[in-house]
Amino acid sequence: MSFDLRNAINAISDVVQNRPPPLREFDQIYMKVADMVIQAEYVARVFDNKDIVFVGDGDGIALSAAHLKAQNVVDYGPKSITLLDFDERIVKSVQRFGEKLAPHVTISAELYNVADPLPSGHFGAFDGFHINPPWGASNGGSSVTAFFERGSQATKENSLGIVVIADDPDLPWTQSVLRDTQSRAIELGYVVAEMQPQLHLYHLDDNPDLRSCSCLFRRIDPACMDPSSKPLDPGRLQNFYGRNSPLKVKYVRQKDTLNPDRESDRLYTLETMEGQ
Ligand SMILES: C[S@@+](CC[C@H](N)C(=O)[O-])C[C@H]1O[C@@H](n2cnc3c(N)ncnc32)[C@H](O)[C@@H]1O
Numbered sequence: 001m002s003f004d005l006r007n008a009i010n011a012i013s014d015v016v017q018n019r020p021p022p023l024r025e026f027d028q029i030y031m032k033v034a035d036m037v038i039q040a041e042y043v044a045r046v047f048d049n050k051d052i053v054f055v056g057d058g059d060g061i062a063l064s065a066a067h068l069k070a071q072n073v074v075d076y077g078p079k080s081i082t083l084l085d086f087d088e089r090i091v092k093s094v095q096r097f098g099e100k101l102a103p104h105v106t107i108s109a110e111l112y113n114v115a116d117p118l119p120s121g122h123f124g125a126f127d128g129f130h131i132n133p134p135w136g137a138s139n140g141g142s143s144v145t146a147f148f149e150r151g152s153q154a155t156k157e158n159s160l161g162i163v164v165i166a167d168d169p170d171l172p173w174t175q176s177v178l179r180d181t182q183s184r185a186i187e188l189g190y191v192v193a194e195m196q197p198q199l200h201l202y203h204l205d206d207n208p209d210l211r212s213c214s215c216l217f218r219r220i221d222p223a224c225m226d227p228s229s230k231p232l233d234p235g236r237l238q239n240f241y242g243r244n245s246p247l248k249v250k251y252v253r254q255k256d257t258l259n260p261d262r263e264s265d266r267l268y269t270l271e272t273m274e275g276q
Pocket of ligand 1: 022026027028029030031055056057058059060084085086087090112113114115132133134247
């Protein structure tokens with residue numbers, strides 16, 4: 001791997017500038033810039049010339065990987081990227097930036113909540129997936145496997161999946177979630193192809209030293225693939241974003257201001273799931 005560091009950081013800086021403010025209540029906690037460069041270059045390399053789905057991506061790793069290619073910082077990268085996210089602010093910001101990258105990488109983004117079955121048009125459609133889900137400290141990793149299952153359902157037989165989750169050997173919950181994620185991945189027909197431990201840091205005031213790893217899974221047994229995509233079991237929605245913080249919001253909606261010269265005082269509204 002060799003690339004111009006200044007050009008790479010300037011490219012990622014464009015993406016950072018485009019991101020909406022993170023909402024802590026939904027575990028949106030953004031990755032630090034140097035670690036975004038590392039992850040985006042890795043994504044561009046692993047998914048070179050492939051059609052990729054990101055299930056959630058507040059960090060902007062999808063756009064970063066595409067922008068590194070578009071700016072000729074690297075001469076590899078995904079052929080197309082589709083983002084599925086429940087936050088309309090993120091979806092729209094990716095669509096907006098993605099238009100500029102169109103000659104180099106095809107970018108699309110749409111609203112989707114992992115509690116819902118995967119839209120049929122995306123089932124088995126992609127070469128690989130990328131997730132950085134809620135890390136599952138209070139739900140035994142169930143939020144991680146929920147995102148993993150959607151990524152798995154969205155990909156073809158010989159797919160790859162990159163999973164970014166907490167990894168701190170001194171925090172037992174991170175190691176349990178890592179083990180349980182690998183165990184679920186094996187049930188779904190994957191092996192761990194690569195593991196980069198304790199790789200990234202985040203803008204997380206109450207735990208600035210908490211790191212995540214990047215784990216690459218390769219599907220070796222298509223017989224274990226889910227035959228269909230079903231709603232998440234209601235029991236799995238509990239503690240989804242932390243203790244007593246269930247998944248009950250269907251979409252975060254962007255609130256557009258009528259006066260383009262002024263910010264509205266609240267930039268989003270919450271649309272709850274039916275029956276919540
Ligand atoms: C949970 S955050 C994890 C932290 C990550 N560093 C970030 O801030 O993007 C990852 C992404 O998942 C999205 N997300 C959260 N809950 C979701 C849900 N129920 N369905 C789909 N996407 C979701 C968030 O909007 C965010 O873009």
